[in-house]
Amino acid sequence: MVVVKNVLCSFCGCVCDDLEVSVEDNKITGVKYACALATEKFLHSQEERNPDPLMRADGGFRKVGLEEALDKAARILAEAKYPLLYGWSNTSCEAIKVGIELTEEVGGVLDNTATVCHGVGLEAIQDVGEPTGTLGKARHRADLIIYWGCNPSQAHIRHTTRYTAFTKGLFRSQRKDRKIVVVDVRKTVTSKTADLFLQIDPGKDYELLSALRMAVRDMEFETEAVAGVPVEKIEELAEMMVSCEFGMLFFGLGLTQSSAKNENIAAAISLVRDLNLKTKFLMLPMRGHYNVTGANKVALWQTGYPFAVDFSHGYPRFNPGETSAADLLVRGEVDAALVVASDPASHMPWAAVKNLANIPVAVVDPTLTATSLLADVRIPAAFNGIEYGGTVYRMDGVALKTRKFVEPPPNCLPDVEVLENILHKVRSLKEVA
Amino acid sequence: MKAVLITGTSIAQAQGKEHGKLSAKYKDSVAVCEMDESDMAALKIEPGQTVKVTSPYGSITVKAAKSREPRPGLVFIPVGPWANRLVGPETGGTGTPSYKGLEVEVEPAPGEKVPDLEELMAEARGGNEKW
């Protein structure tokens, strides 16, 4: 048995880098230091796999050779007028880079899963800038941590033990050195351990953020409560914010997916900017998939835009609402799709799923997903961070390298190789035409 | 009963998907509607019984479950193909649909079946497919 140390976790945006994985005869037999989510991923990554390339036939699927499946995927893309190339948050930056080249080649739209999660935050950042820092800063310096519209106890389980409340930092070594605040529409396990919990009415984040900006500026309120939160509590939080030495606001989908969306994030950024006139304050999104940040960064440095990048004019354009995956699918504007390491059929509204179901779709994914049930061709792939290594970006934008420690099943190539193959085939098809 | 629907991730949902989207564990972890005890009492339903949840955009049958923390009037369905039957197409020019804060109607649905993922996807394709 081999014990592989300092393994990166390719599950959530925390990308913990201290896991220990035991491997025996190419089988993962145990994982140490991983949270419940990561344990599930590592221990089941080799099961529940269907390593067969599949192609739709007679109302079902038939097994085909890998080459035939790759040909089919290339044909779907080469024949489309306006294809969508979607996913990218559960794969390596190297694969994303090839994906962008492929999108440009076929004149389609490249969108990543941020489009339905934290994308609106990226829109706000393009409007007002980003007062941000690393998780290391949070760990070593922050004496006030705010979790707004996120629940690390369920979604980023080791966030509090590695980066905030319960970690041993340089200047803050214990729980009592930090104040923890939770703002959420419901009580959660995280809110129970907080020093202050503000229960907010659903969809009223913008109002509460604006009220906090007033309180931070010592303005008077002519009401008793805002967004369901009594004014005394708003003033209490404002006082904690102003008097802390180093504050950090972590926000989740509770803020990006509720009614005011990008305006919520713009308001939060403005609040943090106001606070920086009085103390030191930073903010970070709680990114979900382990490399969704990378998907945004690679798209940003290659095209100028972090997601929803349209190449149909021959140069990159970005106009969320027009060039974003959910809108394109709902309006039935795209005529084919390549889905890489993601499952839009599980995460898009039904109106989008129905249209996705009725265009040619190629899926590249290590496992069978809801989207693969809609696909015309399904190409298996290896798991990044388990069966091949690549670059990923942690939620704070720190680049890290994952490693390979077991061999993938037959037919399962790293995504980057699958995509290079498809790109090559698309180019040959275009030359012939 | 009128309620506000929040969708989002949960530990069970995240673990369920690692067993495969086609696994029973995944379906059991996401085709559920978590509700407050008092709301369940008002609807005269027990955990595990089926409820029909309807939004302006669609409806879906899922199993009722008791929410861990009290939150009358607020119901939670983990993200997934079941919850997304209720999510509307509008993104307000942002690209992101409203997955949180939807107004829904929850009613008991005795005897109704919670559809399988395969059935949902076959319905999306508008036909009867076998996998």
Ligand code: SF4
């Ligand atoms: S917190 Fe996230 S990155 Fe860390 S072990 Fe858990 S799933 Fe992996």
